[in-house]
Amino acid sequence: MTQEDKKEVKMExxxxxxxxxxxxxxxxxxxxxxxxxxxxxGKCFPCSxxxxxxxxxxxxxxxxxxxxxxxxxxxRIASIMAEASMCKKGKDTAKYISDHIDSDExxxxxxxxxxxxxxxxxxxxxxxxEKCTRCGICxxxxxxxxxxxxxxxxxxxGYQPFEIVQKRCTKCGECIKVCPTDAIILVDAGVKEPAGV
Numbered sequence: 001m002t003q004e005d006k007k008e009v010k011m012e013x014x015x016x017x018x019x020x021x022x023x024x025x026x027x028x029x030x031x032x033x034x035x036x037x038x039x040x041x042g043k044c045f046p047c048s049x050x051x052x053x054x055x056x057x058x059x060x061x062x063x064x065x066x067x068x069x070x071x072x073x074x075x076r077i078a079s080i081m082a083e084a085s086m087c088k089k090g091k092d093t094a095k096y097i098s099d100h101i102d103s104d105e106x107x108x109x110x111x112x113x114x115x116x117x118x119x120x121x122x123x124x125x126x127x128x129x130e131k132c133t134r135c136g137i138c139x140x141x142x143x144x145x146x147x148x149x150x151x152x153x154x155x156x157x158g159y160q161p162f163e164i165v166q167k168r169c170t171k172c173g174e175c176i177k178v179c180p181t182d183a184i185i186l187v188d189a190g191v192k193e194p195a196g197v
Contacts (some may be wrong), residue, residue, distance in 0.1 A: 009038030011092055022116035024100040025109055028074075031056065035093050046089030050081040054097055061109045064121050068110065075099050113188060120171040124189045128164050131183035134159055138175035138184060144168050147175065159180040 018031035032055045042048045044133045056076045059067035074097060081094035083092075100106060105115045113123045127138075127147075136151035139162065146169040149162030164175070 009034070010115075011035075011039055011089055014038060015096065016133055018096070021118060023114055023118040024106040025058060025101040025114070026116075026118045028097055028100045028106075029055065029058045030090050030115055031093065033098050035089070039089050039123060040093075041087070041089070044084070044086040044090065046081050046084035047086070047093070050077045050090075051093060053077055054081075058097075062119050062121065064109075064112060066110060071101060071107065071110075078148065110138065117186060122189050123171065123186050124166055125164050125169060125171065125173075125175060125184055127164055128183050128185060131181050132185075133181055134162060135180065137178045138162065141174045141178050143172070143174070144170050146170070 014031055015036040017034050018139045021027045021030055032051055034050055038138040040048065040051060054074050055075045056091065057066070057077070059082045061072050078097040078101060082098065084092050085091050085094065107117055110121070111118065111123055117123055134149065134152035139147045139149065139151065146165045147162055148160070148165055150159045151158060173186075176186065
């Protein structure tokens with residue numbers, strides 16, 4: 001990307017894209033990524049270094065490896081950026097991060113929950129056996145081979161019920177879109193499998 005291309009992206013566009021998300025961690029990460037790939041000029045150290053470091057810390061919130069120290073570090077980074085950045089763009093980025101970092105919803109990520117169900121690593125897909133007709137549509141659409149079980153065939157019984165192999169599932173959501181009986185649900189990762197699965 002040339003310097004001219006970077007100038008075309010405005011801070012309003014960055015904010016609008018980030019605000020499409022509900023989760024404060026997702027919002028912060030989208031804002032930082034868009035800022036880094038667009039309007040950031042990279043001329044002052046507090047802004048450029050702070051943005052990259054904040055992205056690392058916020059990414060930890062999304063992948064489930066963050067601690068209170070990461071939240072404290074992002075808070076400190078935003079404070080330094082707000083004071084020491086040479087331009088309004090860096091200061092606006094710091095303000096956006098600051099506005100989201102102390103959210104109770106963001107802190108829930110430390111306990112492995114995303115209140116808005118936008119962070120897929122804190123979620124999993126489950127098949128409710130009582131609702132599943134074993135039509136096999138989900139099996140056919142799953143590109144990761146994450147669905148195990150047997151399609152229903154006329155005059156046969158004793159099928160293996162469908163279940164989602166969590167280690168293979170990339171949480172793309174295609175199975176939930178095609179299920180005709182709404183037998184596939186998205187739940188917190190800590191929820192246990194339904195009885196019989």
